[in-house]
Every structure is written in C-alpha cells, then in structure tokens.
Amino acid sequence: MSLIKDLFTNWSVWRRPGYFESFDYSWGMVIDLDRCTGCEACVVACTAENNLPIVGEKRFSENREIKWIRIERYWSGEYPNAKLSFIPMLCQHCDQAPCEIACPVSATYHNQDGLNTQIYNRCIGTRTCAVYCPYEVRFFNWFSYTWDAPLEQQLNPDVTVREKGVMEKCTFCIQRIREAKDHAKDDGRRRLREGDIQPACAQACPTKAIVFGDRNDPDSQVAQMASDARGYTVLKELNTSPSIVYLRRVDQEHV
C-alpha cells in the first residue's frame, strides 16, 4: 500500500541534509529591529487579514487572546537611563520545528514552500504543538468565537473561521501566497517573482521593517539582508533554525 511506503519515507526524509533547500520555495522574513518602532500596525493588520477573533475582556484577562503576531517589549536599565526595546514575535516557521513532531495527526507539518503550516480542520486539539513551541506563537481556540453583526461582513473569505478546540498560528498569509501562485499560473509563470507576495504585517508596516521573500533565491532581498552583520535568530541555542532573521537594533549610547 502506497500509504505505508509514504509513511516510512516520511519518517526518514526529515533528517536528510539539505532537505529544505530542495523545496520549491523557502519563505522567510527579515525583521529590522532598528526600523521597528513597536507601533502595532502589524498586529491589527494580521487580525484583519486572518479573521482573528475578538475574544472580549474576560477571556483576554485569562490569557486566551489570539494574536498571531505580537510585539514583545523588554526594559533594560533604570530611570533615567531606562531603555525599552520592541521585538515583533510571530511564528518563526522553523525548519527544525519542535511542533511538527508533536502532532499525533500531522495537522502541522512542513510543506513544499518551506512553511510550517497548520491545518485547522485536521487539528484535534491535543495542544502538544503549543507546549513544544519555544516562541509561544501558537494559539488555541478555547471557545468558538462570534462577531457582533455586521462585523462578520469583514471576515476574509479566503481564511477559515476556526471553531473551538483548534490550534492556529501565523501562516505567512498563505492565502496570499496561494493567490499569487494562482495569478502566476494565469500568466504562465511557473515561479513567483520577488515582491509578488507580502504578508499583511509586512504590507502594513509603516517603517517597512518587515521584509518577506524566498530564502532559496540567493538574490532575493531577504536572502541578502539575512547575511547582515546585525542578523540573528531568536533562541538560536535551541537549534530550531527559524525562517525569520532579526536585525539587531543598534544601540548608540553616546550621541
């Protein structure tokens, strides 16, 4: 039975060196923390694009909010030399994703675009992936959420509205990727071009701190910026090899 064959190939394939380079694309991001001002435009943009629920004050207070991208803030120093740094935290789409081995039903897996994807309607809600995720960027639908009419008219028809008991997370706006591929096919192009796609956060960002592109394409903007001297990946020691490279904020103490 072919399924059994697949089963065993899948088992070993992940360990093959250079496996991810062999993908069609490897979508990635570069976030320049020296540009990021923490204005949170990306947060609302994501909410609007991906039908994130309005959970309400009570559930928010229970840490049940759903924000695929959030701005984390870290203080250093004391008044008057206090400094506040922002870092946008979203799914890092790790190549060695801890969450992917976790799911008993393969609701989360690595697809041919190098995306760490989440299939909502396959999820049975064991929440293991969220426990395994070191970046805390997976969000669980503790309830089924509703929208006060007519707010639901804004919901994006390209994205499912998740029901209770389902895990969800940043998809790099995969619906946009799909649409772009669709248009590319219409134009008879096999591959997408640089700049065909922008996730909601990158598009909204007023300082253009977020750059999105294909890491497998050496002359793409992401590939080039990723090699910047300021580049780093969050929690590198965990060896999750994320798809998101951050550019450190320059701290210029002496002006």
Place this chain on the structure above:
Amino acid sequence: MSVSVREALGAFKPAAIAVGIALAAYIAGWVAYEVFFPGTAPVQPIEFSHVIHAGDYQIDCQYCHIYAARSTTAGVPAVEKCMGCHKVIATDKPEIQKLTDYWNSRQAIPWIKVHDLADFVYFSHKRHVQAEVACQTCHGEVQTMARIERVAPLSMKWCVGCHEEREVENGRDCWTCHK
C-alpha cells in the same frame, strides 16, 4: 454437575434474536430514508433539465456558468441570463412560467446546492478548467441528467487520488486545498 457453554448460550438466544431484529429494523429505516429522499439529487425549485440544454442543444457549460474559467466559483446563471432566451423560447412550459414569475417578481431562484464543499476547502474551478479537466470528471455526465445528481463522493481521498494520478504539483500538500 457443570453447565456446558452451549447450554448456557441457549438461555440468551431469544434476547439475541430480539436485538438482531431490532438492529435490522433500525438499519432498514435508515436505508429507506436514503432511498426515498436521496441527498445527492435534491428536488430543485425549478425542474431545470441539463438534458435539454447541455444534451440536446449542446450549449457549452460556460455559456451559463460564466465564472468557471475566471474564478474559484463556477457561478449559477442569473435569472436575467435564463430570461435572455426564455423571454421567447418555450414560454408555455409550466417550469418556464415559474421562471418568468421569479423574473417578474425580481426574485432570485433558491437553487439547492448539490455539490457542496466544506467551508475549510479551497477549490478553484479556474485551475481545473485551465488544466483541461472536463466538467464531467467531477460533475458526472451532466448532459444526461434530467435532475442534477452528485455522482462523485467529493471526499478528500477522491480529490487526492485524482491529484496523484495526474501528478499535480504539490497535489498532496494539505494547503493546496485547505484554507
């Protein structure tokens, strides 16, 4: 002294038979419903016959389902479209008069969906039409159906099976069809 298993079982025979009959009846009832009210071929508000249009008159599918090649949805023709012909053609037929009533009262026709995919499924008619998949592959021999009937199971296995057979690019990637 001791009781044999067979003997013991005997005591439970009537009970077993009763349960058996009950189950049989239950299943029979279920089947009856499926037979008399088939979900795959519901009764439509207007007895529109594809046999006449697609069969006899050989009208191209996309003449009415205009969005099939341009969009994810094939689109059901607007009442206006039907009236385009039926202002003059076959106006005496009762079904056509139904149509005319809808048109005169400026009401939409509440067609019943036969091929209904779940909300979490992304299906693009455009892609399939452009890949030159015949409509009949999924919708069956429509031109022979007096009342539209769903022939394909529209199950995931069925979709993926076709994708594999045609070696569709990323045909087995969940996100190709899910959203």
Place this chain on the structure above:
Amino acid sequence: MARKKNPGSKLSRREFLALVGTGTSVMAGAGFLTAKFSRRPVEQLIPYVVPPEDYIPGVAAYYNTVCNLCPAGCGITVRIREGRAKKIEGNPAHPVSQGGTCALGQSGLQVLYNPDRLQTPVTRRGERGTGDFHTVGWNSALTTVASHLDKLRLANRGAGVGLLTGDIRGHLDDLLIQFLGLMGSGRYLQYAFTNPTNLYSANAASFDTAQLPYYDIANSDFLLSFGADFLGMWVSPVSYSRAYGDFRQGRREGEDKGPRRQRGQLVQIEPRMSLTGANADIWVPAVPGTEGALALGIAHIIAGGAGRFAAALAEFDPPRVAEISGVEASTIERLARSFGDAKAPLAIGGGGAAAGTNGVPNLVAINLLNHLAGNIGREGGVVFNPKPAFGRTGMQRHGSYLDLLAFVEEIADVDDGVLIIAGTNPLYDFPGDERLVRALQRIPLVVGLSSFMDETMQYADIVLPVNSYLEGWGDDAPEPGVGMRVASISQPVVAPLYDTMDVGDVFIRLAQRMDRDMQRAMPWPDFHAYLRNAWRRMYDKRRDKLDYVDFDAFWTAVLEAGVWGETRRASQRNEFHAQVDYEPPVHAGNDVDYPWYFQPFVSQGFFDGRGANLPWQQELPDPMTSIVYGSWIELNPRTANELGVDEGDILEVSSPAGSLRAPVWITQGIRPDTVAMPIGQGHTSFGRYATGRGANPLSILSAQVDSRTGAFAWGATRVNLTPTGERIRFVKTGGWSRTLDRQILGPRSGETQEGGDHG
C-alpha cells in the same frame, strides 16, 4: 414458533407478534429519523436576478480612497470581495502613506461595520443628555431642520446659525462655507483638542508661514524631538514613521537598496517616555513645559554668544537651563555639540512641548534651533509646503479652545440659534468645566451629523446618520503636505450599509428644502456632482499642463490612482522673525496640594478617543505597557514607593478641576515628579465597546489655555494622588519585561551570535 422461541414466557402468539411488530416499527422509525437529522442541512445557491457589471464572485477588487480617522489624510487601498470591504492597505502611490498604515487606519473597517452605528435619523424625546431618542424618517428630519433654517434666513437672522465640525478639509469645507454664507452666517468653527494650533502660530511668528511644514526626517542625521511623539499619533504618524525607518537604515525601495548612509540619531526630550522616546537613542526627561528653555540653552551653546540672538540667549547658559529643566548641564552641552556637529540636524517640537500655557514660546524657541542650523527649506530640514491645491489651511479652519467656548456661547445668546455639529465630539475632548454643556443646554436647536451616538450627540435634538468615510465621497489636500502639492479623492468603496448620507449631501438636501434662491444657489443633485464640478474647475485651470484627453479621463485616472499631485515646491528663505524668549509654564494647582505634574497623552489605539468604539483597537495592546481594555496611570518606581502602591493599585487622582480613579502602572520611563495617563477611554456614551470603560484624563484637567493662542493647554495641570486600597489585575499580553539575559534581542553590538548554553 413464538412459543418455541421462548418456552418460558407466558406470551400468546398474538401478543408476541404485536410486540415484535411495534418493536420493529419503532426501531425502523428511529432509524429513519436518525438518517434524516444526521444529514447536513441543505445549502442554497442564490444567484443575482441581474448581476452588477464587473462583478466576479471569488475575485477581489481594490479601490483607492482616503483615510479620515486622523487628520493626516493617508491614501489607502481597500480590498473588496463580493461587495464587502475586507481589508485596508496603504496606497503605495500616495506620498503620505507610501503603502503603510497605522493601527488605527487598519481598523477603519470596524467603523464601517460597527454594530453601534446610527442607522436612521433620530430626534430627541427626553431631556438633553439623557440619550432618549426615537427614530424618524429622513424626510421629516430634514424638513424640520430646513424649515427652521429657512425661517431664520428669511427673517435675516441666519447669523444665529453656527456650524461646529472636526477636521474637515477639501471641497466639503468650501461647500459648508458656501452654505453658511447663503444663510448669512460666518459662524463656522473646526475644533479638536489635538489640532496643532500652537504649531501654526509659532510657525507664523517665526517664519511668517502659517502652516505645518514637512519635516524631512528621512534625510536628517540628527533629530532632536521636543515632546513630539511623531512615531505615535502626532500629526502624520505613517509618513513620519516611514521617514524614520529611512532615517535609521536608509531608503528601502524594493529592488535598489540605495547607498548605505550614516544612521540617523534620535534624541527625545519629554517627561514621559512616549513610543518615540522608546525608540530614541537618548531619552531626556525634562520638566514638563520647560522644553523651550532647553532649546534656548542648546541654541545658546550653538550660537556661542555671537549672532543676532546673542543678547536674547545670553542668560540661557547650561547651569541655569539645567536648573529650570531638570536636565544635567553636561547632557545639554552634549546635545548642543551633537546638534551643532551634525550634517543635517533637525529639531521638532510638539505634543507635550506645545501643550503647556507656554506652547507657542516653546515652539518658537525650537524653531530657532532649526533656523540656526540653517534648516529652512533645505533637504533634511524643515520644508514648507506650497499653497494647497484647494481648501483652507488648518490655521484658517481651526478654532482654539477659547474660540470654541465663545462660539457656542454666542450662539446660545442669540435667540433661537441653531448649532450644527458634525464629526467632532467636544464633550469628550473638553476639560472638566461645565461652560460648554451649559451653553449647549441653552441653544434651542442642536443638530448633529454623526455615525455614532457619542457624548456630544446626547445633547442634540436631531441626529442625522452620515456615511462612514468608506461609503461616501470626498476629497482631501493632506496637511502637513509632503513638500509638494498633493490632492486625493475619497470614493465610496462599498454601498452604504444603512440609510445614511454624506455630510455634503445633507446640506445640499437641506438647501433643496429651503426657498428658491437657496435652491438656485446649490443646484447640485448630490455632493458627488458638486465634487466633480469642483475638480472640473481645477482641471480647467491646468488643462494645458495636464495631458488627459478630457476631464473624465483625468477624473477616472485620479480615482484609480487615488491621488494627484504637482511637483511644485515652495521656496522659503531661512529667515527668523520672532522674538525668542522663555516663558515659564503655569500649571493649575500649587505644588503643595498637587505635588505631581499630570501629563495626559494621546494613545496609540484610540487617538483622541475616536478609536475607542472599535473592538480591534480595544484589544490592541498599548505599545509601552501591553495593557488592553482600560486605562492606567503611569508612575515612576520612586513615586510608587512614596505612595506605597504597587502595580494595579487603584489611585484617586485629584486635580483642582476634579478627580478620577485609575490603576497604577509602574514604569521606568517617567519622571518621578510626573504622572501620565492615556487619553481615549472613559467614554460615557460611545457604543458597546467603549462605554463605561476606564477613565478620561481630560475630564479632570483645569481649563488652562496657551497664553498666546488660547489653545487648550492639556499638559498644564497638577494632580494629587491618594491610594484607595482597592486593586485590579491588568488585562495585558505581556508577562515579564526583562530578558533575563536570554538571546532574544540579539547579541550586543560588536558580538555576533554564537550557540547558546541551553543543553
């Protein structure tokens, strides 16, 4: 056989068969029903009777229009699917937004689809302010108003009609002027407490150009910002943010990366660390209102005792300035040196610096820095805009706080005066003095044009529901401009959800219900027609310069692009006309009973409070604290120790004008002698999401005004804090706010990232 089946039983064959019969039939029925109810409900396919043209289900359409949630006037692109607005993006072609948006702009969709929108005209039934209204038809509502106006006009008492609006620009402004003109009234005022009134007059005084300049942040390399939270919600956040990005890391335009230029340095001078302060390289907490002195101190060092201002600056030597502003002399010298040495230094003043009783002098002093640096009209400096393509500048439109009071009271004094309020909510924006309310109470007819029943609308007699900006027509000449002449049209991207009209339409309809000359004077069928005419006139003026076959081509082109501009720059010589002098700030309340400076600040999510009814904004974590749903008061840890309070303890905040309660948020980013509160919450009537949430700091401000302009000085009140003993848990996203030396923000400068220590 039944007997054979169970010999033990007493059943007769008949009974047995009956039993079996009923049993089976019941079971069969059960099966039937289970099948019936276990089946998925039937879905229907409802086609159009007549489909709208260029409509393809499943394919998105994009329309360009203008955002009017704040006065910046960003160009936006709205994504439409099946006739519904799905997403707002920045319009890349628009020079203000350049493809970006702010958090508030994204939420415009929730203004459109807000569940609390006013859907039909309503008239007051109960007492004013009780919010007891009942619905009426447009016809009767308009007729009532029209007849009233007509009466006044025919009696030549039209002067008793006043129009109070928020920030209305472009041709709608002209239309309103015309309407009032026909009424024989000049009473037309635009008020919002966030209007940069002081900045206008300061610029008028220093450069005699009464407009908002275009600060070329992108090309400057040293930016000295006095209280201007230009990365927050100050004046034009998106365009400034974009500029800031380039200011830090150089232009980033798709393919070409551009030459890597010197990274610009930002110094933020303000008592409470704003978003801009958080992003600054150095945050200098100065005493509120003393920014002017600081600026002069810096000027003193730069000028070095020479030049025209030597005399005026003489007394502002570092020690003295340090004593006034609470900033060490060394820091001042350091800043001055960097400012002097920088290639393209730039000084921006606003926000808190302009919100004192000495706002104008402060800003003039800051302007002086730009003058000394030779910035005016220079790249990387202060670029003044050419006269806008149409409409009045803010200086001409806006009224100050005192103007507003006078305005409303005058109307109240004339017998049967009429006040029409559109797109502004002064009863929320206003400090805690009753004069405005009392005046409103005395006006016989108050007509409101609004989408929501906000605090002010509670006092209206008739409220007419207007289109949200995504449903109506309009145009806009953004202010501040971007150094060149820009105009954009905003078009309806979706059909109006409810029975609502554009503001312009309302007045045209009113005119049509009045006597003949009125009708003749305003002949247009609707505002759209008026707008087209206006643009036709513009087009005709420039016909030779523009290469379009005819006006329609031009019009469609502008609609498609969403923006139209002329690369015509204003020439401005680097002259300085004002007398510089430092005027110490006056704060309401003495420093004994009211030991703390009180600094309300415009919040990221709600701007001046207008965003509070949008659930997305309510659930938007505040950038500095990550708090959602509610307001707080920011304390320095030292202050908290003095009061013996901890995070979440509720304080009684009392000022000479009133008091409120707010929970404590302890932050390193504020002076110990200052406390701060976000503006935006504390609505008493603004839809289900905003009403009765948090507290409104404006409500306890004393009616302090700027000494020169009479603008509302919302940074000039002192408060006293008393713990109440109650406490709450903040609703917020953030957990701990220290990195615990984990590699989250990256390796320190110099080092590169190496594998960590986690086994």
Place this chain on the structure above:
Amino acid sequence: MSERGQPSYQEVNDAVLPTMTTFTWRYWTALSISVTVMIFGFFAPWWYQLFVGVGAAGMSRAAYWGTYLGNFIFWIGLSHSGTLLSAVLHITQSDWRKSIYRSAEAMTLFSLITAAFYVMVHLGRLWFVHWTVPIPNVMGLWPNFRSPLMFDVMAITTYLTASSIFIYMGSVPDFATVRDNATGLRRKIYAIMCFGWRGTDREWHRLGWAYTFFAVLVIPLAVSVHSIVSWDFALSIVPGLHHTIFAPYFVCGAIFSGTAGIVTVMYFLRKYFHFERYITEKHFNNLGKLLLLLSLIWSYINMLELFTGWFSGSSFEIEALRFKLFGFYAPLFWEMIAFCAFLPLVLFSEKIRTNFRLMLWISIAINIGMFTERFLIVATTQPRKFLPDAFSFYMPSLVEIAITIGSFAVFTTLFLVFVKVFPSMSMYEVKETLNLPTRKGART
C-alpha cells in the same frame, strides 16, 4: 478447621464467594455515592466542557496542558502496580502475591480506563479522536508516527488489552468455581465466562503456560508504557521537562504510587471482605519493603533531576527550577518531597510495616504526594518557558477540579462493580498454597 490454622478449600470459597453475592447496606451506600459523584463530578462537567470548549478549564496561553494531563500520568502510574507487580512476582514464584494480585490487576485495568478517559477529556475536539487510530479512512490519511502522543495511543491500548486478557485469563478457574456454586441465570452467565472450564490437566497445563507467557510479555510492556508517557514531556524542549532521566523517573514513580495504591485497596478488602486470613502482616510487610525501596530510588532520581537543572546553568532551566522550588506552587513541591521522600523512611521499622492502619495512611500520603508531583510537572514548567514576555500562570478551574474528584469516583465505581463480578481474591491460587486437603476438608 484444618491444622496449622490453614483454611480448607471450602473455607476459601466460603470466604470469597459470599463477597460477590451479598449486598450489604454499606456496599449500596458506597456504590450510590460514587455513582452520583461520578455523574455530577465527572460526566456533567465534561459534557459542559464539550459544549463551551476546553476554555471551561483553567488552561490558557503558555500553560496549554493542565490538570487533565497531570491526572492522566497519575492514573497511568497507578496502573503500574497491579499487572506489573503480579507478573514479576508470578515469575519469581513468590507465593504471597496470590491472595492480592487479582484486586491489584483490577486496579491496573480501571486506572488505565480512567487514564484513557482523561486523554479524551483533554482533547479539544473529542469528536475527531478516531483520527489518532491508524485505520483506513475517507481522507486517506495516516496519523503521525513521529509523535510521542502517537506512541502513547499505541502503548496504552496495547497495555490495556494485555492486562485485561491477563486478569481475565487468571480468573477463568475461579469463574468455574463461581459457576459451580451458583444457580439459574447467574450460573449460565459464569458458564460462558469460564469457557466451560472443567479443570482437566490439559486445561491447567495450558492455563499455566499461557499465564506465564503473558506475565513475561507484560513486564516490558508496562515499563515501556510509562517511559512513553514520560516522552510526551521529555521530547518537548520545555525547560524542566527536557530531561533524559524522565523515563526511569516516571516508571519508578509509577510503580511507587501503584504499590501504595495496592496497599490502600488491600486494607479495605481485608477490612470489609474479612480476608484477614489471606491478606496478612506478611503482605503488608513485603509491600512496605517494596515501597521503601522505591521511595529511595524515587528520591535519588528526583535529586538527579533538580541537580541537572541547576548544574546546566542555563537561564531557562534555572528559572524553571526557581519557579518550581520557590514559586507560587512551592508549598506543593515541598509537600511532595515530605510525603514521597521522607515519610516512607519510617518504613524501615517492621513494626510500622505490619501496622495495617499506619500502612493505610502512609500509602494514601504517598499517593497524594505522587499526585502532586504529576500536577507540578504540568503546572510549573509551561508557564516558564523561553520568552519572558510570554510568562504566564496556571490555576485549575472549577471544572478541572470537579473532573479530578469525579475521576476517583469513576475508578471506585468500576472497582465496586468488579468485586461483585470477579472473585476479588484468586481462590484457586490461594488453594495452591494450602497443603492438600485431608479427608475432613470437603472438596468442591
């Protein structure tokens, strides 16, 4: 009465068979209470949770796992006593096992079932639980065999099957005895249940052979099960869970709590079914020794875990450790240490080991401690992971507490039913230990 105070075969029957047929008021009250608690404590809240969503429980961001999984480990652990123990002792030919193993194995079975319940309670979408089973389906999809949870599903189902066969097989001859002493329908039922056991040599021989075979099979199985359960946690990279020591840690802890569980059960059987002559000091003494040994091992492993955490010097581990030892849940942690590491030390004295009531209290204390341990594993680690900004806190909700209490009722109910269906003491094996009956002793 036969010599040396040994009971005769008849007396063994007379001791056991009545416990199955006589329904005292005490039994009825016990049953009705536990059934009520089960319904209103377990099933009702679960039903409610199914409707509103898992949000009914106290879990939230960062703490995605809660009491449910804590309970799951606890019950799996409890299940390790019976089958494993009885198998080991069976192979090692230690006869004292024979009077207690039946109830011990029952414990295994029922705690496994309770644990299985918890897996379902934990799930966000219970109605799709069958997707975890590798069966052909309309989606043409297989479960993910790389997932530790998948290992779990396999391991637990296998273990459940094995131990149910084990216990059933062990009781076939006893069913025959019951059959022979029963009448009417009951007689017939047991006739079927014992597969018409006649007691021929061939039957005895085959039983013995198969039984030993299963005993050997069950031992590695039992060990693997809890190792796998531990991997659910250890395979995550969560600080405080990502320890190689976890598998032995869990297994040892499991047997520890399991043995304590047996002691508790034994005490009640002895008290209420008057098995004084069959469950004696000897049993308590032996189990006491076992408990002592296990507690020492457990403490050792526990120290190892804490040490490695501290020794790693990694900010993540240290913070996790700090939170566990001195954080909000510190009292629970120290309570656990007291009950599981220090209290069992008193078992060094034989006087205490053979004191039934004391043994009861000690065993209960140990299980409380072990329950705490399982709770701490989920409650203290997840809220302190990697990004301080995402640090949070976990506090079980009423629903979770109710279900936790209810699950004990589930177990009790099952057990109360069991004692009426199965002979709660293996009659034939007890008889094996007696010397052959004299003419006086009647044979059945």
